[in-house]
Amino acid sequence: MDAQKEALQRIISTLANKNDEIQNFIDTLNHTLKGVQENSSNILSELDEEFDSLYSILDEVKESMINSIKQEQARKSQELQSQISQCNNALENSEELLEFATRSLDIKEPEEFSKAARQIKDRVTMASAFRLSLKPKVSDNMTHLMVDFSQERQMLQTLKFLPVPKAPEIDPVECLVADNSVTVAWRMPEEDNKIDHFILEHRKTNFDGLPRVKDERCWEIIDNIKGTEYTLSGLKFDSKYMNFRVRACNKAVAGEYSDPVTLETKALNFNLDNSSSHLNLKVEDTCVEWDPTGGKGQESKIKGKENKGRSGTPSPKRTSVGSRPPAVRGSRDRFTGESYTVLGDTAIESGQHYWEVKAQKDCKSYSVGVAYKTLGKFDQLGKTNTSWCIHVNNWLQNTFSAKHNNKVKALDVTVPEKIGVFCDFDGGQLSFYDANSKQLLYSFKTKFTQPLLPGFMVWCGGLSLSTGMQVPSAVRTLQKSENGMTGSASSLNNLVTQ
Secondary structure (H helix, E strand, O other), X not given: OHHHHHHHHHHHHHHHHHHXXXXXXXXXXXXXXXXXXXXXXXXXXXXXXXXXXXXXXXHHHHHHHHHHHHHHHHHHHHXXXXXXXXXXXXXXXXXXXXXXXXXXXXXXXXXXXXXXXXXXXXXXXXOHHHOOOOOOOOOOOOHHHOOOOHHHHHHHHOOOOOOOOOOOEEOXXXXXXXXXXXXXXXXXXXXXXXXXXXXXXXXXXOOOOOOOOXXXXXXXXXXXXXXXXXXXXXXXXXXXXXXXXXXXXXXXXEOOOOOOEEEEOOOEOOOEOOOOOOOOEEEEOOEEEEOHHHHHHHHHHHHHHHHHOOOOOOOHXXXXXXXXXXXXXXXXXXXXXXXXXXXXXXXXXXXXXXXXXXXXXXXOEEEEEEEEOOOOOOOOOOOOOOEEEEEEEOOOOOEEEEEEOOEXXXXXXOOOOEEEEEEEOOOOEEEEEEOOOOOEEEEEEOOOOOOEEEEXXXXXXXXXXXXXXXXXXXXXXXXXXXXXXXXXXXXXXXXXXX
């Protein structure tokens, strides 16, 4: 009976998973159908705009040619009208001279005839009729303004849709995820010299495999990529995976998207646990600050309650500082006394992890490290065998040291602006680095037997965290050379207790 139930349960689970896959596929199809309708409408609008633009250009060219013909007609007409006017004037003068010459033939007196003959000769010599060109200055030929659009007509008749670039192919083998950066590489299935640029889209997801339509973040777009690879840097890996897709574009049209590729971008993400932090600490997600009034306010309320028998209300200043619920000083879950401590809210049970911590410039004292969940509410980081840390003291004298099990080792290095913490749970190693230069500050070597929590101590100052980070490549490389060359937890056994 139990075996049958178990088998049936497996069948039910398989059917439920298959139903989820089918539903996801239906959502994808509906999304694609909607995209076809929207894209078709957009393409029709663009086609109308292109033809309207073409018509407009043809109208402009036609108007320009008509103006050229009219200007040529006006120029030739003006030239010919001027010639006609000159010829009419010459003809009129010539006819008058002809009439005068004819009348002169009837003169009987020799002296008057000689005088008239000389006048006729002088007038003939100066007559415009004999200096006039009898050739038209312009011809009536207008063939130089004739057009032949047979070639253009043929080109217009061969108008067709622009060839769409083929979908690129993302090569997962060539893609690289390292140092909170992702390099995506792709290639074209065939050479296409008309490609102008590429568009890369990416989004974060917690689902492996193909992108889902529902409950997904929007695609983020990177346009105008000229090469066939691109690197996104400075990412926070607060999701397990990232989806990528790319499309090729020519001068007028974008091609289809490549098949999406999912790359793993898992990293340790945690916030500070404000529910158990010391009352003198103001905690908000990845920031913690010393608050000298926090504990005193709670103490006075508790004291008032004990003495007067009535409960106090939270002070306006305290409730505005953080979002954690009211807690009583000395409660079982909250650090108290001189343990100005706050832990991370996510346990480390396996694997290699990395995060960074930056202190405020005026911070008097702080510690950075890890601790077991069993760290007592009065315990300070590094003063128990359940916690490991490095400690910076800027009060009265400046010291920089590594602490574990109430043993101290002074560190002869400069305190960095930002500290990187590397935790290899399975390898039993906790290392601290200068986050900028990746210089090793100190390493503990031990065997972790319980889940670890990131731990922080602050007095008179504040810390800010950077999580969602991969182990940097430089740190991974240094781990090989570091083993056997640095101090370990055991090396603290012979040091003086604090």
